[in-house]
Amino acid sequence: MKAAIVREFGRPPEYGDFGDPRPDPGETLVSVTAAAVSPLVRARAFGAHYSSDAAPPFVPGIDGVGRTAAGQRVYFLATRPPFGSLAERSVAETRSCQPLPDDLDDTTAAAAANPGMSCWIPLTRHAPIRPGEAVLVNGATGVAGRMAIQVAKYLGARRVIATGRTESKFAALRDLGADTVLPLAQPAEALRDAVRQEAREFRIGVVLDYLWGPSAEAILAGLGGPEAPRGPERVRYIQIGNLAGPTITLASSLLRSSGVEILGSGIGSSSRAELATGIGEFLGVYIRAGFRISVTVRPLSEIEPGWAEGPGDRRPVFTVP
Ligand SMILES: NC(=O)c1ccc[n+]([C@@H]2O[C@H](COP(=O)([O-])OP(=O)(O)OC[C@H]3O[C@@H](n4cnc5c(N)ncnc54)[C@H](OP(=O)(O)O)[C@@H]3O)[C@@H](O)[C@H]2O)c1
Missing domain, CATH: 3.90.180.10 (Medium-chain alcohol dehydrogenases, catalytic domain)
Incomplete structure (x- = not known):
């Protein structure tokens, strides 16, 4: 499958080919449609976050939006290294997959979750x-x-x-x-x-x-x-x-x-399942509440130039067509 790949800590991810994930018991295979690069994703890709748990080569990204094998559109969290969300496919804890409301689009959900x-x-x-x-x-x-x-x-x-x-x-x-x-x-x-x-x-x-x-x-x-x-x-x-x-x-x-x-408050002060449940609640009210976020959308194939732009006022989201 195509993926962003961290080959070395300290260097931006490359776009390339990576082995397909297979779900373990309790996991769901997700066909990814959108995943954001938050400061958390960036820090983990540099091996610099307290929750970093992957060694290169690995796919960065711990959450995103996609479809399950049954066709359900979900927000997913808790990917299993070396697999991450900045790829065509990922695996996530089934209990951390949250169904998304129809009126919330994939890129907004991916950007707003973190x-x-x-x-x-x-x-x-x-x-x-x-x-x-x-x-x-x-x-x-x-x-x-x-x-x-x-x-x-x-x-x-x-x-x-x-x-x-x-x-x-x-x-x-x-x-x-x-x-x-x-x-x-x-x-x-x-x-x-x-x-x-x-x-x-x-x-x-x-x-x-x-x-x-x-x-x-x-x-x-x-x-x-x-x-x-x-x-x-x-x-x-x-x-x-x-x-x-x-x-x-x-x-x-x-x-x-x-x-x-x-x-x-962060990864570790709440379980991943609790974080995912909370994010699901937040995304569930997002449109009704009138929340706003600025997003820059690029295809995953543009991960390298998109990553190099660095953090700004708009949250970068990468999509898989
Ligand atoms: N624990 C959690 O659950 C959780 C979840 C999300 C984010 N976070 C953390 O929260 C932080 C912010 O995340 P974010 O998504 O908002 O990042 P972001 O979009 O990249 O924004 C960072 C902002 O922080 C400001 N900033 C940077 N250094 C500063 C300093 N020394 N003094 C004052 N302002 C400074 C920047 O200010 P200017 O605009 O003025 O340049 C920028 O607007 C990150 O550390 C992130 O890892 C934690």
């Missing part, structure tokens, strides 16, 4: 929004952060506070539902104070953090410390991505003096 997972899973499982709560999205200019704004509003956030480093993108975040955007290009104390002010006026119940690093430290300082709003309210701080740094410095007193709880 950014949808990033916010739908925490906001429906680990940290549901309570009535009257605001949600803060740290690092909202990316594809996942933009989806998080929309999902937080859909799931009932009273106010969505976004952060970003690129001011030219702030209007787009407001258009998607952000009530305010806090610039990250300001001194840490100023960001801390802006968060503190928001937390005083609007009860911040959940933080969805795509960045970690210095902005996470400033936001946590704004949510805790001696001047923080006090009381029994919990602030669920969800660690999702680490684009700004893999570590932070965290004062123990911040946790003792505040209602802040730090949790993570």
Whole structure:
């Protein structure tokens, strides 16, 4: 079959021939129609993600959209290395295959699944929004952060506070539902104070953090410390991505003096079956909710130039005709 193939970590995948997958018990053979290149797919292709489990040569991509042998159109997750979703065919855990609604097209579903997972899973499982709560999205200019704004509003956030480093993108975040955007290009104390002010006026119940690093430290300082709003309210701080740094410095007193709880959301904090179920729910409401995502579609044969373009505001999706 034709596939994108990672032949060496650190080098972009090539388009070529790869052996066909055969499903093991509990797996489903999927004829792939569309698969996206998310930061997760890119990091795993470089062997740099904590969940990386394949050695070259392998087909990248852990999810996508396709048809089963019975002709059912599904979203699938949890491919088995060396097989991945950026190929004509793949195998996935049967329990991780989710039927798709007729009104959602393949490329949109493939593009939206990963950014949808990033916010739908925490906001429906680990940290549901309570009535009257605001949600803060740290690092909202990316594809996942933009989806998080929309999902937080859909799931009932009273106010969505976004952060970003690129001011030219702030209007787009407001258009998607952000009530305010806090610039990250300001001194840490100023960001801390802006968060503190928001937390005083609007009860911040959940933080969805795509960045970690210095902005996470400033936001946590704004949510805790001696001047923080006090009381029994919990602030669920969800660690999702680490684009700004893999570590932070965290004062123990911040946790003792505040209602802040730090949790993570990703592969490993939920089972793959739970992630797939959550993604299925998200894709099930996608059209009704009016969610939006920008997508660049190319045939799989163009994986090399498409990969080289790198991440941007539009999510690359590769299709198999
Ligand atoms: N755990 C999960 O379930 C899960 C799911 C999806 C994604 N993620 C993770 O979440 C992160 C974002 O994913 P994505 O799909 O949104 O990626 P993306 O579409 O590539 O967007 C990345 C965005 O992050 C911004 N950014 C990068 N470095 C930054 C920094 N140092 N400070 C501020 N902003 C910075 C960029 O800002 P500019 O636009 O300003 O250049 C860009 O808009 C990734 O780490 C990804 O792996 C996790």
